[in-house]
Amino acid sequence: MNIEEAIETLKDKGYKTTGRRKDILSFFAEADGYRTARDLIQYMEQRHDGISFDTIYRNLHLFVEMGILETTELDGEKHFQIACAQHHHHHFICKCCGKTKEVDICPMKNVDSMLPGCIIENHKFEIYGICPQCKTS
Structure with missing residues (x-):
C-alpha cells in the first residue's frame, strides 16, 4: 500500500487526513521493514511539538484496524510496517x-x-x- 492508497482508505471510512496522519504514513512508507512506536514517536516529536503518546498509539491502532499497517511482535514489543501487497505471503x-x-x-x-x-x-x-x-x- 502506498500513501495515496492509505489516504483514500482513511477518506472512504470517514476519517480526516491530517498533517500528523500524513507524517505517520510517510514515516512508515520510507522505512524498509518494521518499526516500533518508539521509533515513530522520536520521528514525530521532531516535526510536531507536544504530540502525545496517546495520539501516536490511537493512530497506530486505527491504521492497523483499517489494514493500512501490519503489526508483529518482536522481543516483546509491537512493530509496525505499511501493509504489503494484497497477495498471500x-x-x-x-x-x-x-x-x-x-x-x-x-x-x-x-x-x-x-x-x-x-x-x-x-x-x-x-x-x-x-x-x-x-x-x-
Missing part, C-alpha cells in the same frame, strides 16, 4: 534492523489435516533471523 524479519523479505510459502497447506473439525480463521507465519547486511556488521 509471509515474512523473514531481521531481528537487528527490522527489514523484511517476503516469503511466498505457507505452512497452512499441511495444517488442515492436523486439525480435523477446527475452523481456522486466520494465521501468521514469520521467520526471524539476521539479514546479510547485519550479519557482516
